[in-house]
Every structure is written in structure tokens, then in C-alpha cells.
Amino acid sequence: QKEVEQDPGPLSVPEGAIVSLNCTYSNSAFQYFMWYRQYSRKGPELLMYTYSSGNKEDGRFTAQVDKSSKYISLFIRDSQPSDSATYLCAMSTTSGGSYIPTFGRGTSLIVHP
Amino acid sequence: DAGVIQSPRHEVTEMGQEVTLRCKPISGHDYLFWYRQTMMRGLELLIYFNNNVPIDDSGMPEDRFSAKMPNASFSTLKIQPSEPRDSAVYFCASSIDRGGGYTFGSGTRLTVV
Numbered sequence: 001q002k003e004v005e006q007d008p009g010p011l012s013v014p015e016g017a018i019v020s021l022n023c024t025y026s027n028s029a030f031q032y033f034m035w036y037r038q039y040s041r042k043g044p045e046l047l048m049y050t051y052s053s054g055n056k057e058d059g060r061f062t063a064q065v066d067k068s069s070k071y072i073s074l075f076i077r078d079s080q081p082s083d084s085a086t087y088l089c090a091m092s093t094t095s096g097g098s099y100i101p102t103f104g105r106g107t108s109l110i111v112h113p
Numbered sequence: 114d115a116g117v118i119q120s121p122r123h124e125v126t127e128m129g130q131e132v133t134l135r136c137k138p139i140s141g142h143d144y145l146f147w148y149r150q151t152m153m154r155g156l157e158l159l160i161y162f163n164n165n166v167p168i169d170d171s172g173m174p175e176d177r178f179s180a181k182m183p184n185a186s187f188s189t190l191k192i193q194p195s196e197p198r199d200s201a202v203y204f205c206a207s208s209i210d211r212g213g214g215y216t217f218g219s220g221t222r223l224t225v226v
Binding site for chain 1: 117154158161169206210211212213215216219
């Protein structure tokens with residue numbers, strides 16, 4: 001079992017839809033949770049960064065962490081064609097002194113007009 | 114700031130040739146990371162530096178790979194000799210800390226034929 005699992009998609013939705021992207025993980029020591037967005041032929045860019053459980057909102061984006069279920073989500077409201085990209089989750093822990101995040105393989109999202 | 118700058122953007126080389134990838138991190142970022150991304154394996158950490166010193170190179174696949182950071186504003190990743198299975202997109206990223214809020218470059222797409 002991979003440490004971080006993410007459905008590769010693609011996930012295709014119409015413009016204006018609410019999108020839910022998810023990751024599951026196996027390491028209960030993970031404390032920091034991130035979402036990166038990667039456009040085609042570009043590097044990943046940090047979208048959201050959260051610590052421990054709970055929700056964090058930034059504009060149309062909401063990151064949600066459920067540590068009891070080892071499950072994180074990224075919600076995109078009123079999705080736009082410009083949101084079409086690959087979304088990678090990442091998570092890290094200070095346990096063991098590593099800190100280096102483990103990345104999921106990414107979910108490809110297509111928002112069609 | 115211009116962000117993390119990588120060169121070249123594309124590299125096509127013949128098997129057995131030496132390949133050198135270059136990276137200029139963001140000024141003031143103490144950490145520099147080299148990643149490799151493929152469809153099969155996703156984003157893999159190869160090596161990272163802190164204050165120009167290599168900290169963890171356990172992700173470097175073979176002795177054919179080497180990385181240097183002679184100063185705070187420049188790093189290289191060298192593959193010698195290159196093989197077709199090295200074909201991938203190589204990303205450089207930099208950060209203030211190692212916890213995950215990384216800034217990635219646009220990557221170097223390497224094709225070894």
C-alpha cells in the first residue's frame with residue numbers, strides 16, 4: 001500500500017460545478033497537509049497548506065482534513081475552465097525529524113465550458 | 114522575484130551522453146530540492162540541500178546521478194552516462210524550510226534516445 005493514495009482521474013466536470021478531490025494516507029503521524037496545482041508543462045504550485053485537522057478556506061477553495069479517517073479533500077466551488085490542471089496532495093510530519101513531504105501522484109481535473 | 118529558474122527547458126540526448134540540468138533557487142531560500150516526475154512513479158525526491166550542503170541523497174537512483182550546489186544561487190544535477198529510462202521531467206524547488214511550502218521551477222523535460 002502506498003503511503004499516499006490519490007485517484008489519477010481524469011475527473012471531468014462542467015463549468016460551475018463543485019469539485020471534490022481526495023487523498024487517503026496510511027501514516028498517522030502526518031500533521032501538515034498541502035495541495036499543489038500543476039498546469040500542463042509547468043511545475044507544481046502551492047495552493048493550500050493546513051496543519052492537523054479541520055477546514056481551511058481560500059476564496060473558491062476549501063481544504064479539509066479528517067485525521068481520524070486519514071482522508072483529506074480539496075473542494076473547488078464554481079469551478080472554471082482555468083481550474084483545469086492536475087492537483088497533487090502532499091503531507092509531512094515532524095516525527096522522526098524528516099519533515100519532507102510525501103506527494104500523491106495527482107488527480108487530473110478537466111472543467112469544460 | 115523571478116521564481117525558481119531551470120535550464121534547459123527541454124533536452125534531447127543520445128544514450129550514453131552526459132546531461133547537466135541547472136537550477137537557480139529563489140534568493141533567501143535555504144533549501145533546494147531536486148525532483149523527478151514520471152507518469153508511472155509520480156513526483157520523486159532525488160536529493161535536497163540545506164545551505165548548499167547535501168542532506169539526503171537517498172532518492173538518487175544510481176551512481177550515474179550526481180548533484181552539486183557550489184553556492185546559494187546555483188545547483189546542478191548531472192547524469193552520466195544517460196539511459197532511456199532517465200527520460201522524465203526534472204524539477205528543482207526551493208523553500209525557506211523543508212516542511213512543504215515549496216516553490217517549483219518549470220522543469221526540464223529530458224528525453225534520452
